[in-house]
Amino acid sequence: MSVRDGAATMATITSGGGGGGGGKAANPQDGRSYLLQIYPRLATESSACCYLRVQKDATAASVICDAAAALGLDPSRLYVLAEVKECGGEEWILESGDLPVQRLLLWPRRAQEEHPQSLGFYFLLQESNRDGTIQYVHLPALTTEQQAQRLAARGFLPPPQDDFADLCNLPALNEDSILENLRTRFHKKKIYTYAGSILIAINPFKFLPIYNPKYVKMYENHQLGKLEPHIFAIADVAYYAMLRKRVNQCIVISGESGSGKTQSTNFLIHCLTALSQKGYASGVERTILGAGPVLENCGWRSRHKGWIGVARPPSEEGTEIAFQPQSCLSCQKGC
Numbered sequence: 001m002s003v004r005d006g007a008a009t010m011a012t013i014t015s016g017g018g019g020g021g022g023g024k025a026a027n028p029q030d031g032r033s034y035l036l037q038i039y040p041r042l043a044t045e046s047s048a049c050c051y052l053r054v055q056k057d058a059t060a061a062s063v064i065c066d067a068a069a070a071l072g073l074d075p076s077r078l079y080v081l082a083e084v085k086e087c088g089g090e091e092w093i094l095e096s097g098d099l100p101v102q103r104l105l106l107w108p109r110r111a112q113e114e115h116p117q118s119l120g121f122y123f124l125l126q127e128s129n130r131d132g133t134i135q136y137v138h139l140p141a142l143t144t145e146q147q148a149q150r151l152a153a154r155g156f157l158p159p160p161q162d163d164f165a166d167l168c169n170l171p172a173l174n175e176d177s178i179l180e181n182l183r184t185r186f187h188k189k190k191i192y193t194y195a196g197s198i199l200i201a202i203n204p205f206k207f208l209p210i211y212n213p214k215y216v217k218m219y220e221n222h223q224l225g226k227l228e229p230h231i232f233a234i235a236d237v238a239y240y241a242m243l244r245k246r247v248n249q250c251i252v253i254s255g256e257s258g259s260g261k262t263q264s265t266n267f268l269i270h271c272l273t274a275l276s277q278k279g280y281a282s283g284v285e286r287t288i289l290g291a292g293p294v295l296e297n298c299g300w301r302s303r304h305k306g307w308i309g310v311a312r313p314p315s316e317e318g319t320e321i322a323f324q325p326q327s328c329l330s331c332q333k334g335c
């Protein structure tokens, strides 16, 4: 926040009401009267603010007089009125003849009607020295976090995120922040998180209603990262990359025993089946999933145009899914 010293103007309380006249005289019903909220920033601790109803032509000098009287300040001292526009980080000292209402009318509409300090647009009454310099009151400096919170509260910054769908977007990237992010998301029933194009899945050990046909459709042909992380997004990217590039695709699933690799493989097959059928074919899918071990035993292969392999290193057991030229699923093979 900066103060424009050069324009500092003093006004004494004892000089009496200025040209525009204090708000007390103004009729509250008068359409041309405006409510000013004035905060004193003085050496003595005070959190009080005063409300003045003034007319459009009330000068800063008159407003200072009225505000000082309303706040019960020492009338022998000198004060200045500053317009605070924290969005620009600035305070502008008003000349005694300046019209505070004119300034107020340039503020955002919400701040015009009511301007508490929290909105960032308000008037400040500050003591000045006899030589015209301003008596600075050293308020405790805001931390970067507080500043960010205040700006976010006023809509100048997006609200702070408490979880990140992609670990790459974490403001601080370390083990603690990664685990904290995964924990926060897990508590919100968000078991999937990206780390770039890698999907991290945390085993919920309970059924979540996020694998139905609606989700297959929702993730269909979407760029990775556009939607909430999901295993279907991975299947979808592999499927459409195979179609577009005519190149076999491989999805690698890795994790501890019991972490959910088999379950994830099933979800991938579920999604790939649905995509290839252009609809939800639970019957076909069930047949394919069930046929896996049989096919594996037979070492079965077929003529095909495209493969998506779901591999589980280091044991190298995996599943291959073949697609016909029409991109329909034609077979599945354990390998």
Ligand SMILES: Nc1ncnc2c1ncn2[C@@H]1O[C@H](COP(=O)(O)OP(=O)(O)OP(=O)(O)O)[C@@H](O)[C@H]1O
Binding pocket: 203, 204, 205, 206, 207, 208, 255, 256, 257, 258, 259, 260, 261, 262, 263, 264
């Ligand atoms: N996404 C999920 N939603 C619900 N439950 C899940 C999910 N993933 C895993 N589980 C649960 O965790 C159990 C263990 O998962 P899974 O068998 O897939 O682990 P795994 O990594 O294949 O284990 P292993 O390496 O020993 O074969 C499953 O039986 C299931 O109950």
